[in-house]
Amino acid sequence: MRAQRSNPAPKQRTGLLRRFAQTLGGAPGKRRVAAAYRSHRYGLSPNEDRAHGDAEIQDALIVGAGEGLSASLTRLFAREGIRIALAARQTAKLGALCSETGARAFTCNATDADEVERLFGLVEREISSPDVVVYNASARARGPLVDLVPAEVAQAISVGAFGGFLVAQQAAKRMLPNKHGAILFTGASASIKGYPQSAPFAMGKFALRGLAQSMARELAPQGIHVAHFVIDGGIRSTARVEPTDRPDSMLDPDAIALSYWNVLQQPRSAWTWELEVRPWLEKF
Numbered sequence: 001m002r003a004q005r006s007n008p009a010p011k012q013r014t015g016l017l018r019r020f021a022q023t024l025g026g027a028p029g030k031r032r033v034a035a036a037y038r039s040h041r042y043g044l045s046p047n048e049d050r051a052h053g054d055a056e057i058q059d060a061l062i063v064g065a066g067e068g069l070s071a072s073l074t075r076l077f078a079r080e081g082i083r084i085a086l087a088a089r090q091t092a093k094l095g096a097l098c099s100e101t102g103a104r105a106f107t108c109n110a111t112d113a114d115e116v117e118r119l120f121g122l123v124e125r126e127i128s129s130p131d132v133v134v135y136n137a138s139a140r141a142r143g144p145l146v147d148l149v150p151a152e153v154a155q156a157i158s159v160g161a162f163g164g165f166l167v168a169q170q171a172a173k174r175m176l177p178n179k180h181g182a183i184l185f186t187g188a189s190a191s192i193k194g195y196p197q198s199a200p201f202a203m204g205k206f207a208l209r210g211l212a213q214s215m216a217r218e219l220a221p222q223g224i225h226v227a228h229f230v231i232d233g234g235i236r237s238t239a240r241v242e243p244t245d246r247p248d249s250m251l252d253p254d255a256i257a258l259s260y261w262n263v264l265q266q267p268r269s270a271w272t273w274e275l276e277v278r279p280w281l282e283k284f
């Protein structure tokens with residue numbers, strides 16, 4: 001009979017990894033523990049770890065920033081010591097979040113190619129070229145198909161998909177020379193299901209998902225992690241909470257942000273290009 005291999009208890013494993021993390025210098029936060037695991041598992045030094053395609057994240061840009069998920073991502077990145085740039089059409093709404101997290105806000109219309117190029121230039125000069133870019137912008141035009149206003153439909157598709165292309169293109173241009181970086185797209189239930197009286201939103205989200213899938217196949221072999229997130233359900237906010245008899249029936253934005261972070265921590269030997277998240281009670 002083969003002898004069973006003895007594994008350390010969970011607390012022992014955590015302690016070992018934290019000691020490994022401390023050998024890398026600095027506080028043993030989540031990122032250093034992850035790097036320590038790779039060092040232990042693959043026998044990589046910190047420099048070799050960076051060459052292995054799992055370099056630490058230093059700078060992040062979130063386009064389409066506001067409340068909810070983007071605010072949760074900003075707070076999570078700030079806790080991890082990452083410098084953050086936030087981009088939105090109206091930046092006044094970001095004042096409190098910037099004060100809380102130390103993020104910098106930049107005005108940008110994501111559907112304008114010149115503005116997007118200018119945004120990346122400003123972020124590079126004032127912070128640094130981002131290792132992670134999150135496209136979180138979206139727009140809707142609701143109503144019966146025959147009543148939709150073509151200009152409003154075009155705008156919804158432009159924000160939902162074309163803006164994602166413009167932002168991803170500028171991000172990829174800067175990441176490819178270093179063969180390192182991540183580009184993340186926020187999708188929705190409408191990324192895979194077109195609902196009645198919501199055709200423009202579905203059109204934009206379907207296109208964004210196609211962009212992400214195509215980019216993942218093209219850029220992953222060049223060291224760029226591309227991932228699309230299907231947010232399948234309503235996101236909890238101060239204005240919208242679940243009924244008391246259905247606890248956790250809405251998505252917690254902090255929990256979604258953690259899923260984004262977990263994807264960012266994946267070693268390149270096991271990358272995912274798409275992740276679906278939904279409440280436990282959501283039908284699918």
